[in-house]
Amino acid sequence: MARIWKFGDNVDTDQIVPGRYAPYMRPNADLASAAFIEARPDFAEQAQAGDIIVAGRNFGCGSSREYAAEALKKRGITAIVAVSFARIFFRNAINLGLPLFEAPEVVAAVQDGDLATLDPHTWQLQVGEAYWQLPTPPPFFRQILDAGGIVAYVQRYQRFPQG
Amino acid sequence: MSPTLSEKILSHAAGREVRAGDFVIIHPDVVMSHDSLTPSILKIFHEQLGATRVADPRQLVFTMDHVVPAATVSIANDQNRVRRFAAEQGIRLFEVGRGICHQVLVEEHIATPGTVVIGSDSHSTAYGAVGAFGCGMGSTDIALAWATGQTWLRVPETLRVILQGRFRPWVEAKDLALRLCREVGLDGANYMAVEYHGAPWMSLPERQTLASMAVEIGAKAGIFPPDPSLGEGFPIPKWLTVDETASYAHTIYLNLDELQPQIALPHTVENVVDLTEINGQRVSVVFLGTCTNGRYEDLVTAARILRGRHVAPGVRFIVTPASQQALARAAADGSLQTLIEAGAVLTTPGCGPCMGRHHGVLGEDDVCLSTGNRNFRGRMGSPQARIFLASPAVAAASAVTGYITDPAALS
Numbered sequence: 035m036a037r038i039w040k041f042g043d044n045v046d047t048d049q050i051v052p053g054r055y056a057p058y059m060r061p062n063a064d065l066a067s068a069a070f071i072e073a074r075p076d077f078a079e080q081a082q083a084g085d086i087i088v089a090g091r092n093f094g095c096g097s098s099r100e101y102a103a104e105a106l107k108k109r110g111i112t113a114i115v116a117v118s119f120a121r122i123f124f125r126n127a128i129n130l131g132l133p134l135f136e137a138p139e140v141v142a143a144v145q146d147g148d149l150a151t152l153d154p155h156t157w158q159l160q161v162g163e164a165y166w167q168l169p170t171p172p173p174f175f176r177q178i179l180d181a182g183g184i185v186a187y188v189q190r191y192q193r194f195p196q197g
Numbered sequence: 198m199s200p201t202l203s204e205k206i207l208s209h210a211a212g213r214e215v216r217a218g219d220f221v222i223i224h225p226d227v228v229m230s231h232d233s234l235t236p237s238i239l240k241i242f243h244e245q246l247g248a249t250r251v252a253d254p255r256q257l258v259f260t261m262d263h264v265v266p267a268a269t270v271s272i273a274n275d276q277n278r279v280r281r282f283a284a285e286q287g288i289r290l291f292e293v294g295r296g297i298c299h300q301v302l303v304e305e306h307i308a309t310p311g312t313v314v315i316g317s318d319s320h321s322t323a324y325g326a327v328g329a330f331g332c333g334m335g336s337t338d339i340a341l342a343w344a345t346g347q348t349w350l351r352v353p354e355t356l357r358v359i360l361q362g363r364f365r366p367w368v369e370a371k372d373l374a375l376r377l378c379r380e381v382g383l384d385g386a387n388y389m390a391v392e393y394h395g396a397p398w399m400s401l402p403e404r405q406t407l408a409s410m411a412v413e414i415g416a417k418a419g420i421f422p423p424d425p426s427l428g429e430g431f432p433i434p435k436w437l438t439v440d441e442t443a444s445y446a447h448t449i450y451l452n453l454d455e456l457q458p459q460i461a462l463p464h465t466v467e468n469v470v471d472l473t474e475i476n477g478q479r480v481s482v483v484f485l486g487t488c489t490n491g492r493y494e495d496l497v498t499a500a501r502i503l504r505g506r507h508v509a510p511g512v513r514f515i516v517t518p519a520s521q522q523a524l525a526r527a528a529a530d531g532s533l534q535t536l537i538e539a540g541a542v543l544t545t546p547g548c549g550p551c552m553g554r555h556h557g558v559l560g561e562d563d564v565c566l567s568t569g570n571r572n573f574r575g576r577m578g579s580p581q582a583r584i585f586l587a588s589p590a591v592a593a594a595s596a597v598t599g600y601i602t603d604p605a606a607l608s
C-alpha cells in the first residue's frame with residue numbers, strides 16, 4: 035500500500051529541495067534523500083517507493099530547478115495529486131515522466147498518512163472505501179508520459195509531440 | 198478578437214496564427230543557460246540525448262552568475278567544463294563578474310522586442326521588460342533546445358494589468374511588484390502571460406523589476422509593450438503593436454497614487470502588507486541586489502539615503518551589483534564610495550546571496566531584509582532564518598536604523 039503524504043498550498047521548490055542541496059553544490063550526494071529534507075523531515079526519512087503526494091494549490095512554485103521534480107521521482111513517488119501545479123514544475127515533472135493530476139476532490143477527501151492503492155494503467159485511486167478516477171492528462175502530455183518522459187519521446191519519434 | 202502580445206510573438210515565432218491554448222513548436226531566438234544548471238544540462242545533452250553538437254550555437258548564451266567566483270573545487274571544475282564546451286561549440290559566454298543573466302542579456306541587447314527567449318532560470322520573465330517573450334524552463338527542456346534548436350510551448354492566456362497614476366516619493370517599482378503579488382497571489386497568473394499597460398513613462402530598470410517578478414505570480418511571461426524610450430538597441434518589429442480589442446482573460450487595475458511602500462513577510466511572496474503595519478522589526482542582514490533590484494539605479498537610490506549616514510551596529514549590509522556595468526557606473530558617479538563609507542560590504546556582480554549558497558548565507562537567528570524576489574523558507578540559508586522583501590529605498594533606510602524603516606521617515 036502506498037502512503038499519502040499530504041501538503042498544503044504553495045509548496046515551493048526551496049522546500050522540495052533547497053538550493054544548497056542542488057547537484058551543483060553536492061555533486062556526489064544522493065539527490066533522492068534531499069527531497070523535503072528541511073521542510074518535512076518525516077518525509078525525508080520515511081517516504082517509500084510507490085508513495086503518493088497530495089497537495090493544495092500551486093504545488094512546486096518558485097524556481098525552475100528540475101532537480102526538485104527529479105528528487106521526488108528518484109524517491110519513488112508515483113504520482114502527485116494537487117489542486118493545481120506551478121507551470122515550470124508541471125512541465126519538469128511531465129518531462130521526467132512523473133504523472134501529475136489536478137483533482138481537488140481527492141485533495142479535499144484524503145488525509146496525511148492515509149493508505150492508498152493507485153493503478154498505474156487506469157489511474158484509479160483507492161483510499162479506504164473511496165474510489166476516484168484521476169483525470170486523464172491532455173493528449174500532448176499523455177504522449178510524453180506514455181513514452182516515459184520527453185527525452186525518451188524525442189529519441190523514439192525524432193520530434194516533439196503534436197499539440 | 199485581436200491577439201495579445203504573447204499571441205503575436207508566438208505566432209511570429211511559429212510562422213502561423215496561434216491563440217491561447219494552442220501548442221507550438223518553435224525555434225527560440227535565444228536559449229540562455231547559467232552556471233548553476235549548465236553542468237546538469239550538459240549531462241542530459243551528452244548522456245541522455247547522446248548529442249555532441251548543439252543545433253545552432255548562435256542561439257545559445259551562457260552566463261556565469263549564480264556561484265561566482267567558484268566557491269568549491271567541484272564548482273570550479275564544473276565551470277571549467279562549461280567554458281571548454283562553449284569554446285568548442287562557439288557559444289557566447291559571459292564570464293564570472295559580468296553579472297546576472299537577466300541583466301546581461303538586456304545590457305547586451307540580446308533580448309529585444311518581439312524575440313522569444315527561453316532560459317534555464319525561472320526569472321527569465323524579466324526579458325519582458327524589453328517586449329520579449331521570456332520564459333523559464335527546466336534542464337531537460339533546455340538540453341533539448343540545445344540539441345534540436347527547438348522547444349514546445351502552450352500559448353498562454355493573458356492577464357492585463359492596467360496601471361494608473363504615478364508613484365509617490367519613496368515608492369518604487371518593487372512596491373508595485375509586491376502589491377501585485379498581494380492582489381493576485383502566488384498563482385494569480387499561473388500558466389498565463391501578464392501584460393503591463395498604462396505606464397509608458399516607466400524606465401527600463403523599473404520594467405525589469407516588475408517583469409522579473411511576473412514569475413512570482415506564476416506567469417509564463419510578463420511583457421511591457423515596447424516603445425522607443427528603450428533606445429536604439431531595441432528595434433521594435435512593425436507587427437508588435439498593442440490592439441485595444443485583444444482578448445484578455447482578466448484585467449486588473451492598480452492605482453499608483455495610493456500605493457505605499459510594501460513589505461513581503463516570511464515565508465511567501467504573497468504575504469505582503471503596507472510598511473506602516475510593521476513596527477520596529479529588527480534586521481541583522483540587509484541585502485541589496487538580485488535581478489529584481491541590483492541595478493545601477495538601485496545603488497544610486499541606496500546611496501542617496503546612506504550619504505552622510507552609517508549602517509547600524511549589528512547589521513551586515515551586503516551590496517551585490519547586478520552587473521559589471523552597474524558596478525562601474527556606481528563607481529564613476531561616487532555612489533559606490535558613499536555605500537562603502539557607510540559600511541556596505543561589496544560582493545562580485547552576480548546573484549550573490551539570493552539563493553543561499555555563498556556571499557552571506559543566513560544563520561538560524563538571522564533576520565534579513567532583501568531587495569530580492571523570493572523569501573521562501575530556507576531560500577537564503579537556514580530554514581529558521583526570516584526573510585522580508587522590500588524596495589532598495591526601504592532596504593537602505595533599514596540598514597541605517599537596524600529595523601524595517603520607511604525611507605520617508607529618515608529624510
Ligand code: SF4
Pocket residue numbers: 263297298299318320486487488489547548551552569570
Ligand atoms: S539574482 Fe536570484 S532570482 Fe535572480 S537569477 Fe540570480 S538567483 Fe535567480
